[in-house]
Amino acid sequence: MQTLVICIDRDNDIGEKAGIKTPVIGRENNIEAAVKLATVDPEDSDTNTIFGGIKVLDDLRKRGVDAEIVSLAGDKNVGVISDQNISRQLDELLLEFDVKSSIFISDGAEDETLVPIVQSRVKIDSVQRIVVMQSANLESTYYILKHAFSDPKISQTFFVPIGLAAIIYSLSLLANYPEGAIVGILIAVGIYMLYRGFMLDDKLALFFDQMKSSIHSGKITFITYLSAVLVGIIATVQGVVSVWAYYVEGGIWYYGTLTLFTLFINSSVIWYVLAGLVANTGKVIDRYVNGLPVKKSVSHAFFITSVGSLLWGASMYLLSITLDGEFVITPESGIQYFVYSIILAFILSLIGIKISLDTIRKNRMFE
Structure with missing residues (x-):
């Protein structure tokens, strides 16, 4: 196949409204899909995109070009998920057909954000935007x-x-x-x-x-992710309660915004680290059960803990200074906590880097 005419429906109107599964390949199939979408919602611009692609296809075939048309749709949650769906459909299509170049058809700037994604897989000769005329x-x-x-x-x-x-x-x-x-x-x-x-x-x-x-799929990550969300909620409540106690006592003008924000971090950061570790544990277990390498996921736990250590140590020192006489430790102890947290974060980061480098080296050996 010399040229592939690609019609993009990033928010999956063709699937959500007309119930059509993409990719839709071929002239007749696309006409049928466009008519079905227009019947359900005559005002949807994706109908015009498909018909615009069919017109481009007919013009190419009149000039003797070996061309075909395909409509690709993403997801109603426009963003990462929709773009991944379109990328996956395009990859499967290119495995089936030997495409030399393509023509990108869209109905606006939103769909055209996918141009780099398509261009990374197949050469684009032209980008056509279908604009509906209005009085x-x-x-x-x-x-x-x-x-x-x-x-x-x-x-x-x-x-x-x-x-x-x-x-x-x-x-x-x-x-x-x-x-x-x-x-x-x-x-x-x-x-x-x-x-x-x-x-x-x-x-x-x-x-x-x-x-x-x-x-x-029956993965344990469902439980660990749900647990991480609940722990994250607890972390937020813990931080808000601590800040509220000081706010009620002296007000924001007495303590200052920075002090109250630091207090929130100090009260909640351990819980947030725990939430991250719980979520990461589920990922490690699932990868191990599926026979996939787990070292890279394990290294994430060390980086999460090192960041939490730094934030906790820094907040302890700042609070010991700004709340001198009211906080549980003195400024002298606060600087010690901060230094110890830096050392611990440095050690944990080195361990995480070591594990990541070992994983990269092992992957290169198998390539």
């Missing part, structure tokens, strides 16, 4: 905005912060404490922005996908 009047603008806000990806980004702010403000008025509304709104919106900014939605979706896979 530029007020009614059309309203229609576009209405359906844009109906899209979960847009509505979650736009409406969730406003909804959080409204709920917090209403609760503050009911509690006769409107001054606290500003603090609560800033905290809630800040947490949400960090959640979106660090793309934790993709990571959580990947985590839940792994949990689901663990249930179906």
Whole structure:
């Protein structure tokens, strides 16, 4: 095959709405899939993407080019999971067909983020974006905005912060404490922005996908991951309770934001390390049961513990200085704790590096 026309549906509308499993290979199969998707949702732009790909295919064949069309879909959780699904489908397709080059068909910039992934596997001769023409009047603008806000990806980004702010403000008025509304709104919106900014939605979706896979395959990681989540919740509650005790006693202006944040780390870091070790233990056990090498996973435990040691030692020293006379240790003892934590973290890191290097050397010997 000389040229493969690749139509991309990153959020898997073709599967979620029309119930069609991808990859969809061949002109007739793609026409059938597009018609089925258009019947279920006439407004979905992925229908136009497929028909646009069919037009490109027909033009290529008229010029005597040996070409074929395929539609690839990802997952409704757009991000790591959807991109992995498309990568896997493309890899399987390239094993079956000897493709020299490809033409990438999409309906917008979101799908085109997959261009580097496709390009790493097969040469791309052209990228075609299928744009549906709209009349530029007020009614059309309203229609576009209405359906844009109906899209979960847009509505979650736009409406969730406003909804959080409204709920917090209403609760503050009911509690006769409107001054606290500003603090609560800033905290809630800040947490949400960090959640979106660090793309934790993709990571959580990947985590839940792994949990689901663990249930179906009977892996122990389901139990260890669930235990790690519960320990992480305990760690957070432990830190918040410690901070709240000092906040109620003196307030944030007395102790300072840095002191309260350090107190949170000091109270919760051991629990967070324990959560990481519990999750890592399940991964080690599953790899051992499946006959896979476990040394690399074991080395992760040493790095997790070394980071926890550093954070705990540093927080002990900082608190002994900022809470001089109120903390359990003196500044002189605090500096000793800090030095000991650095030494312990250094030793644990060396052990982890040694295990990782041994694993790399062994893998190279088998290559």
